[in-house]
Amino acid sequence: MSKDNSVVMVGLGYIGLPTAALMASRGLQVTGVDIQQSVVDTINKGKIHIVEPDLSGLVHHVVSQGTLVANTQPVSAGTYLIAVPTPFKGEHQPDIRYVESATRSVIPHLKPGDLFIIESTSPVGTTEKMQALIEGERPELKDELYIAYCPERVLPGNVIYELEHNDRVIGGVNATSTAKALEFYARFVKGELHATNAKTAEMCKLVENSYRDVNIAFANELSLICDEAGINPWELIALANKHPRVNILQPGTGVGGHCIAVDPWFIVSDFPQQANIIRQAREINNYKTLWVIEKIKNEALQFEQKHGRVPVVAALGLAFKPNIDDLRESPALEVARALKSEGMNLLVVEPHVPSHAEFELRELEDVRENADILVVLVAHNAFRQYNWPAQEDKRVLDFCGAIKPN
Ligand code: SAJ
Numbered sequence: 390m391s392k393d394n395s396v397v398m399v400g401l402g403y404i405g406l407p408t409a410a411l412m413a414s415r416g417l418q419v420t421g422v423d424i425q426q427s428v429v430d431t432i433n434k435g436k437i438h439i440v441e442p443d444l445s446g447l448v449h450h451v452v453s454q455g456t457l458v459a460n461t462q463p464v465s466a467g468t469y470l471i472a473v474p475t476p477f478k479g480e481h482q483p484d485i486r487y488v489e490s491a492t493r494s495v496i497p498h499l500k501p502g503d504l505f506i507i508e509s510t511s512p513v514g515t516t517e518k519m520q521a522l523i524e525g526e527r528p529e530l531k532d533e534l535y536i537a538y539c540p541e542r543v544l545p546g547n548v549i550y551e552l553e554h555n556d557r558v559i560g561g562v563n564a565t566s567t568a569k570a571l572e573f574y575a576r577f578v579k580g581e582l583h584a585t586n587a588k589t590a591e592m593c594k595l596v597e598n599s600y601r602d603v604n605i606a607f608a609n610e611l612s613l614i615c616d617e618a619g620i621n622p623w624e625l626i627a628l629a630n631k632h633p634r635v636n637i638l639q640p641g642t643g644v645g646g647h648c649i650a651v652d653p654w655f656i657v658s659d660f661p662q663q664a665n666i667i668r669q670a671r672e673i674n675n676y677k678t679l680w681v682i683e684k685i686k687n688e689a690l691q692f693e694q695k696h697g698r699v700p701v702v703a704a705l706g707l708a709f710k711p712n713i714d715d716l717r718e719s720p721a722l723e724v725a726r727a728l729k730s731e732g733m734n735l736l737v738v739e740p741h742v743p744s745h746a747e748f749e750l751r752e753l754e755d756v757r758e759n760a761d762i763l764v765v766l767v768a769h770n771a772f773r774q775y776n777w778p779a780q781e782d783k784r785v786l787d788f789c790g791a792i793k794p795n
Contacts, residue, residue, distance in 0.1 A: 393467025394418045397498075399491040401428055401459060403647070404508060404541045405472035406437065407444055407548045413451035415577040420466065421459045422494070432459040440714055443549045462494070468504040468573055469495045472541070475509050481654035483512045492519045496526050501533035504569050508541050510594055510648070512655045516587035520562050537561040537570035538587045540594035545646065546713045556580040560590025598652035599667050604638045605649070606670035609677040612640035623790035641789045642766045643678035643720030645709030650674065650718060678720040681788050682727045685764050688784060689733060692761055699734050703760035706767025707739040707748070711789075714741035721766035736760055740771045765791045 394417050398409040401423040409421040423429055431438045435449040451457040463469070471491045478484035488509050499505070505523070507516055516538040524531045539559045543551035557574055559582055561567030567584045574582050585593070608626065615622040626637045644650045653671050657664045685702065692700040709719035716722050716739075725748060728735050736756045737748040744750060753775055756763070762784045765772055768791040777792055785792065 395466035396420070396468045396470065397422060397463045397466040397495065398470045398472060399463060399494065400471065400473035400487075400509070401432060402472065402474065403439055403441065403545065403548070404543070405470075406432070406439065406448065407441060407543075407552055408470070408472060408508070408541070409457055410444065410447045410451050411549070411552050412577050413454075413457035414447060417456070417576065419451075419457045420464050421457060422461065422463050423459065424461060426461055429459040429461055432457070441548050442546060447549060463498055465498045465500070466503075468506070469499070470506050470508055471495075472508045475511055475655075477651070477654065482658050483655045485511060485515055485518075488515060488519065489522065492522055493526075496523055499523065499527060499530055499534060501530065502535075504535040504537070504566075504573055506537045506539055506570055506573070508539055510540060510652055510655070511538070511591055512659055513588050513591045513595075515591060516560070516562060535561065535566040535569035536587075537566045538590045539570060539574065540590060542594070542597060545715055553578060554580050556583060558583050558585060558590045558593045560585040560587040560593075562587050592656075595652050595656050598649045599656055599670070601638075602644060602649050602653050602674060603666055603670040605641075605644055606673040608638045608640040609643075610673055611637070612677070613680065639768075639790065640677070641720070641768070642681050642724060644674040645717070645719045645721075646715070647717055678723055681720075681764075681766070682724055684786060684788075685724070685728060685762070686731065688762055688786060692784070696761075700761035701734045701736060701759055702728060702762045702764060703736040703738065703751075703756035704728065705738050705753070705756075705763060705765045705772050705791075706769055706789075707737065707745065708741055708767050708769070711768045712741070712770055716742065716745075724764075724766055740769060762786065765789055767791075 396412055396417050396419045398405050398419060399422045401421045409419045413419040428438050435452040437445050437448050471488055473487040473491045476484050488511060520536050537559055539557055542555055557578055557580060559567060559570045561570055571582050571584055612622040615625060622640055629635050629637055653667045657668045689700050689702060704725045707716055707719060707722045707725060709715055709717060725737055736751045738751050738753050738756055765787040768789040772791045
């Protein structure tokens, strides 16, 4: 492997494409594989189909120099990486069908000495399952391949930098596999590489996101308690965080994105007896979004009773977190949709996207003048930094501590 520069990356999504492009810019010859012809065509034109700062220029560069080529089928290579989605099936059960079909797609190309690495977030034991699948189909390759798991841990919006600089946890199915995988990542990762076994590496990824989910749930639970007690939760948290060993996260509209609201269920579903705090954290963070919707509905009702007309409600923010244009699995979007389906007179502001299929997007200035109730759903800097004039006549419900104390 060490002299073989060829890599196949199966899955050209939010992780696979940036990783493929980074490897291609560091002297590796990469074939990116995606089942969608349109994705393959877009990339081969040097363009991208996802939103991520700095990715477009990098992909354009490596495609023009010929070190990244996209294809709908794998080709023969020295290293195979799998970065396909692991969605849910049924009630929060992890579905590893795409990891399995990606693995099956490379099996005919495998030869002794090849390195096979799974990066997709996966339930514990997946790497060993894929090893068994490969060895079942190609028994002659038993003990001839290097097989490992290495999760990515990049933050959407900062992927290119973090792919290169974050530490990586690398777990092989045996010590030689771990060593081979370490040698491979050392070719393009500047962060430290930490060796372990496959199961620990799989669990490590799930634990990282569960840790964050539990800590956000703590903050969200505090915000519900504070609402009852008449205390500003952001002031409270800022003060508590002055303690040298306390670092509480921020309450908000709920937890969105593709990772933190998903990965903890992989632990809960496999360890239902033990994973109690992890399950409750998920439930609290999901409930927080419903609570926000109820709060807004109540406020609108009170307005109607007082003024004899339905209020104009402005929803500020649709993205799943501050200062990005990513609306995937966004609690703010869920709130806006729920208000719209209630027939509310709704104005929506999302400064990070040019347009939206379901909502006509407005300027901040416009809604500030015309709305009766302002609800802040995402703590975008654009809202934080806006010069909000004192307006006695307007109600402001700030669910993320962006503009004024509740
Ligand atoms: N959130 C809060 N309060 C906070 C922090 C976040 O409500 O104090 C909310 C955000 O608004 C958002 C959600 O949580 O809706 C998740 O945002 P995030 O910035 O915490 O995380 P993601 O989903 O963008 O990325 C996470 C990262 N994991 C960790 O920080 C442990 C990233 O490193 C992972 O690579 C990524 O998940 C992934 O792909 O698993």
